[in-house]
Amino acid sequence: LLLDREAFGPGTAYAAPSRSHLMNGTARTMSAFEDDEQHLVRWLTDEPGHTLIPRSRFGEYVRDLLDDALARCPTLSRERAQIVDLVPRGGGYELVDCDGRMQYAATVVLALGNFAPTDEALPASLRSHPGYVANPWRFDASEIRGDVLCVGSGLTAMDVAVTLQERGFTGGLHVLSRRGLVPLVEDPFAEAPDAARFGLDVTSPYRLLRTMRRAARREAAHGRDWRPIVESIRATTPAIWSGWSLRERRQFLRHLEAYWSIHRYRVPAATARVWADLARSGRLTLHRGRVTTDLDVAHVINCTGPQSDYARIDDPLVRNLVRRGLIAPDALSMGIRATAEYAAIGRDGRPSQSLFAIGPPLRGERYESTAIPEIRRQAAALAEHLVAEPAVLTIAG
16 A cells, blocks of 8 residues: 555655756666666657656656556555554554544555755745745745845755746845765766775775876876766675764764755756856856855745754654654764664664655665665565565655
8 A cells, every 4th residue: 555645656846847857877777667767768759868858757657657557556556645643553554544434454565755944044034025935846936036045055955946947036046065065967877886995995974085086097097087986986886885983974974964965866967957057157156155144035945955863853753753762863864763774663672573764864874875776776675575575664755
């Protein structure tokens, strides 16, 4: 049984109506199936493998796959409902929805995706202002008039810029982040070669940084691009992350993550062109700092990225799971504690036999856990593990 409080299929990221919002990975890397890398390319029929397709089209692909699975599998069903609590019973759970209805499942998978950004660090006067946009993925851009401030300068801010421009935005765009860094541009032809070719030392964050810089200089000296160096460790990132101490992970997050992110999470060239056009016209101003000074704008859009601290997420299901001790926030406030086999670890430190998670909730344990290639790998591995269970329930956020 698949349960979701909203429509099934595309999710927030891939339900974007704009055809200008493109995937950050090529069609050849975004197949839903780990063992069939050309599946999406064949489904598209009219696009080469290096194309960065619109996210809405990928949403159609996901919905089509789900419809096909439902047609072929009589034991698979879906229901639109908001689950607000899990009550342990008989080794499984009674699931409680927002209307108080209950149903039993022997096994539960939390496929919650991303939550809206937090705004606790922003002044209360700003959050209460009528021009404040708390959720950058759900706002009406046609109602935006005057100058805009985006808090955060990553992928979300660049998507907001595209949305505003597409809807006829004529104001000025201010973008504020702690370091003033913006994502670099994707090369759809970049491959993921064997990392051994680059001589990378992954034993600590700073050793990895030094050896990646050295490799980039060598590649540049031979007229080659730096992007394959970044791609070469993508598949092994969870193993690298787990090999670092908690102290080393904190060092990475505090000092290096912002620089890593702009190299790893790149934007399509078309998105970068919108950004560059705004800058050339004098309508884009990039600020480095925090929200401590006065700036005269009509709207502020929170582009700080998804909330990942499960001790603070304002969602009834998450609050009840934490309250019951069924899940526990990880030490870095990036998600929840879980085993390598995706079993949730409760407040008592014991892994569950019947509660699992995939995707963004595992970022603290795996770091690389939010993109299609990683999620499809997790889904396939977990499905193999659960195939013999008497009942499986997936909760999609």
